[in-house]
Amino acid sequence: MERVEAELFTDGGNNAVVRLPGRRFPGVLIQGDSLSILRSHVAEVVEACDQDDSDGAGEAAGLLLADLDALLARYAAALEAHEIQRPY
Template sequence: MERIEVELFTDPGNDAVVRLPQRNFPGVLIQGDSLSIIRADVAEIVELCDQGDVGEAREAAALLLSNLDELLARYTQALKAHDIPVPFHEDP
């Protein structure tokens, strides 16, 4: 294990925006339990698709998309608050 200093751009919660040394842009630190939940959500969508339950799969996918949109918005806001350009094209 190596100990390093990182730059913290948000509160140190479950989805902190941080920049590691030698990186141009910050990233999002996702806790392991949160990552497991995202994986379970995707697995549910795949299972529903396999079962042919497109309506339920779409609902689950829409909820996952909404959660990811919130995470992306937090990331984008953090960068803009620190005058860092967003490293991707933003949808209008």
């Protein structure tokens, strides 16, 4: 394990926007349980597609998209608040 100092751009919680040493842009740190939830949404999409269940796939994909949109919005807001240009 290596200890490093990182810049924290948001409060903690289930995810945080941080910049590690040597990186130009911040990234998003996601707690393990939150990452597991995202993975579960993807697994639900895959399972529904395997079963030709387009309604189920759409619902699961909608949950995944909502979670990712929330992460991206938090990331964009943190960068804007600190006058950092988005990398995309």
